[in-house]
Amino acid sequence: MTDSRQVDILLVEDxxxxxxxxxxxxxxxxxxxxxxxxKDGEEALDFIFAKGQYAGRNIDDRPKLVLLDLKxxxxxxxxxxxxxxxxxxxxxTPIVVLTTSKEESDxxxxxxxxxxxxxxxxxxxxxxxxxxxxxGYYWLLMNxxx
Amino acid sequence: MKADxxxxxxxxxxxxxxxxxxxxxxxxxxxxxxxxxxxxxxxTYRIYGVGPDYDPNNITDDIAFYSPSSAPIIAEAFRKAITxxxxxxxxxxxxxxxxxxxxxxxxxxxxLVDGEVVRVAGNIMDINDRKIAQLRLxxxxxxxxxxxxxxxxxxxxxxxxxxxxxHIMTHELKAPLRAVAGFSRMVAEDYEAVLDAEGKxxxxxxxxxxxxxxxxxxxxxxxxxxxxxxxxxxxxxxxAMVRAMYHEVASPEEEATVVLSIADLPDATGDxxxxxxxxxxLLSNALKFTGNKKSRNIAVYARTTDTERIYFVRDNGVGFxxxxxxxxxxxxxxxxEAGKYSGTGAGLAxxxxxxxxxxxxxxxxxxxxxxxVFYFTLPTEMELDRD
Numbered sequence: 001m002t003d004s005r006q007v008d009i010l011l012v013e014d015x016x017x018x019x020x021x022x023x024x025x026x027x028x029x030x031x032x033x034x035x036x037x038x039k040d041g042e043e044a045l046d047f048i049f050a051k052g053q054y055a056g057r058n059i060d061d062r063p064k065l066v067l068l069d070l071k072x073x074x075x076x077x078x079x080x081x082x083x084x085x086x087x088x089x090x091x092x093t094p095i096v097v098l099t100t101s102k103e104e105s106d107x108x109x110x111x112x113x114x115x116x117x118x119x120x121x122x123x124x125x126x127x128x129x130x131x132x133x134x135x136g137y138y139w140l141l142m143n144x145x146x
Numbered sequence: 147m148k149a150d151x152x153x154x155x156x157x158x159x160x161x162x163x164x165x166x167x168x169x170x171x172x173x174x175x176x177x178x179x180x181x182x183x184x185x186x187x188x189x190t191y192r193i194y195g196v197g198p199d200y201d202p203n204n205i206t207d208d209i210a211f212y213s214p215s216s217a218p219i220i221a222e223a224f225r226k227a228i229t230x231x232x233x234x235x236x237x238x239x240x241x242x243x244x245x246x247x248x249x250x251x252x253x254x255x256x257x258l259v260d261g262e263v264v265r266v267a268g269n270i271m272d273i274n275d276r277k278i279a280q281l282r283l284x285x286x287x288x289x290x291x292x293x294x295x296x297x298x299x300x301x302x303x304x305x306x307x308x309x310x311x312x313h314i315m316t317h318e319l320k321a322p323l324r325a326v327a328g329f330s331r332m333v334a335e336d337y338e339a340v341l342d343a344e345g346k347x348x349x350x351x352x353x354x355x356x357x358x359x360x361x362x363x364x365x366x367x368x369x370x371x372x373x374x375x376x377x378x379x380x381x382x383x384x385x386a387m388v389r390a391m392y393h394e395v396a397s398p399e400e401e402a403t404v405v406l407s408i409a410d411l412p413d414a415t416g417d418x419x420x421x422x423x424x425x426x427x428l429l430s431n432a433l434k435f436t437g438n439k440k441s442r443n444i445a446v447y448a449r450t451t452d453t454e455r456i457y458f459v460r461d462n463g464v465g466f467x468x469x470x471x472x473x474x475x476x477x478x479x480x481x482x483e484a485g486k487y488s489g490t491g492a493g494l495a496x497x498x499x500x501x502x503x504x505x506x507x508x509x510x511x512x513x514x515x516x517x518x519v520f521y522f523t524l525p526t527e528m529e530l531d532r533d
Binding site: 017125 | 317320321327331356359360
């Protein structure tokens with residue numbers, strides 16, 4: 001496992017193919033250093049709140065960016081979003097939601113719960129690269145981390 | 147019955163009255179307030195179902211003929227007529243001595259002398275057949291309303307199911323598609339050195355088709371979801387919208403070479419996000435089908451009638467055979483072979499759907515190789531208010 005103190009990106013994605021594509025897109029943009037992949041909502045919350053299998057982590061070592069898929073096993077993405085954004089210890093962690101289509105009401109629901117942005121996971125890989133580049137740079141490099 | 151010439155006029159008038167009362171099932175009665183005497187015509191006896199030996203002079207007995215719900219009503223109305231002179235007109239249930247319940251209409255009117263009620267008279271009509279029909283009709287109507295409500299609820303639930311089906315379909319189909327496209331791209335990139343030109347070409351086809359299927363799924367789900375939300379109607383500055391949409395769909399080269407004329411267009415009322423899509427589709431079609439012409443002309447203009455505004459997009463492109471005009475707006479209908487012009491084949495179906503949601507119509511006219519005119523109508527505000 002990556003050194004969990006220096007996590008830049010927490011990727012929450014249950015579909016291994018989507019995860020591989022996202023990691024590739026991040027790597028191509030040189031954004032994949034210190035990435036942690038978790039596969040369901042429960043594990044995501046364990047990591048962020050430093051409990052369960054991540055009990056040894058320091059909760060204050062916040063990931064610089066969470067990429068959050070909405071359809072997740074156990075606890076779905078909107079629930080994760082709600083928990084993270086409503087807790088004063090974690091609410092400043094930037095969360096970018098990954099969705100299948102921008103038409104979805106999920107986008108609106110995500111923003112209402114405090115999502116910082118969203119990426120549509122396009123079939124067209126070049127578009128995905130582009131979207132990841134823009135958002136990655138913005139949240140990891142441009143934004144001064146609190 | 148043969149008329150008897152010797153019959154006295156008064157007797158004759160009486161007979162005629164009696165006959166017509168019998169035919170009409172209409173009985174007459176009067177109450178002489180001063181003499182406290184009640185008299186009935188023969189038809190009244192028949193309606194009550196009693197013989198001529200019945201003495202109607204006991205008001206309590208008369209009222210006892212009415213059903214428990216009707217009796218207090220007629221008693222009160224009759225009392226009021228005698229004391230205040232107020233008339234009445236009621237539909238009530240009467241129970242005949244043989245137990246048969248019939249509906250009657252009874253009308254009473256008071257006659258006054260020097261402010262005193264001296265006489266109350268009226269008639270009683272057997273309205274059983276009409277009343278039964280009326281009640282049955284009301285019953286049927288209630289049943290029908292109930293049935294409509296039930297069916298509406300069923301339809302709404304089917305709609306919700308369809309909506310969630312479209313949602314799930316989009317979601318579930320796109321995930322494997324992302325893998326097909328993404329991983330074929332990965333192979334192309336990572337194994338570039340070992341793939342020969344033909345291998346790369348075939349892999350390219352895999353990728354392109356995945357992207358195309360993705361576009362089809364998006365179009366399908368957006369068409370199927372359209373109309374589920376209420377239209378967000380606002381006033382649309384049409385000319386500005388056309389200009390903006392043209393700018394969006396035309397490439398820089400097209401903007402430089404295509405001759406576009408936009409006449410003054412009347413503003414319209416509609417969902418601006420949707421109407422933008424209509425213009426986007428019509429304009430990009432016009433560009434697409436003038437693509438191989440040396441001089442490319444597109445004209446946008448409008449006409450207003452009492453009830454609607456008609457917007458036209460005319461081009462001098464390849465056109466189509468007018469006999470296929472009806473197929474143009476069907477989903478995934480193409481009049482040109484696949485690959486010749488880009489697009490999913492859902493654009494005009496979407497245009498039609500949007501315009502129809504707005505209460506308008508779409509149409510197209512053309513002659514092959516002489517360009518075509520596509521139009522859509524939107525109802526005027528006055529027409530919209532009328533609905």
